[in-house]
Amino acid sequence: MNAIQWFEIPALDLERAFTFYSEILHGNVRKGTFGDGELILFNVPFNTGEAVGGSIVARxxxxxxxxxxxxxxxxxxKLSEAVNKVENAGGxxxxxxxxxxxxxxSAIIIDSEGNRIGLLSNEP
Known part of the structure; x- marks a missing residue:
């Protein structure tokens, strides 16, 4: 069991957010839909309970x-690789x-949408 089950990161522009997160997280996001809305999902095995699931949404x-x-x-x-991409990606x-x-x-950034986000890695 995880203390956190699901999270949502707000976005003003989903396409811009997709480009930003795809760049800094080595492509580990994908576009999806839920109901009649679009969202961005993280490529982790949350359906099996192996990881906490989350999305980036514009609502x-x-x-x-x-x-x-x-x-x-x-x-x-590597954390340094992600941090080095933040400003060029719009953060x-x-x-x-x-x-x-x-x-x-860890590092702390402002994403392309204006959210304060932490980055975490075992590799500097």
């Missing part, structure tokens, strides 16, 4: 923010790298 009730809790995403590779780097000891490395 009027969700607004991008730099306040509140920080969600940390797996970079699917901003707030904290380029924190050494978390045995827990790996």
């Amino acid at each position: 009027p009730d969700l607004i991008p923010t730099t306040e509140g809790p920080i969600l940390y995403l797996n970079t699917f590779g 901003k780097v707030l904290v380029p790298r924190l050494d978390l000891g045995k827990f790996g490395f």
Whole structure:
């Protein structure tokens, strides 16, 4: 069991968000639909319970923010590679790298939509 079951990251422009996350997460996102709406899903095995699932969605009730809790995403590779792509992909780097000891490395960014997001990796 995971403490978190599902998360949603707000977007203003799904295509722009798809381009951003596809670039910094080594293509580990995909477009999808739910009901009559489009969304972006992370390529993790959430259907089997092996991973926490989440999506990026554009809905009027969700607004991008730099306040509140920080969600940390797996970079699917070296942290430095993901961080180095953030600004060219339309985001901003707030904290380029924190050494978390045995827990790996993290960074904090603002995504293309204006959300404060954490990045996490075992590789610097």
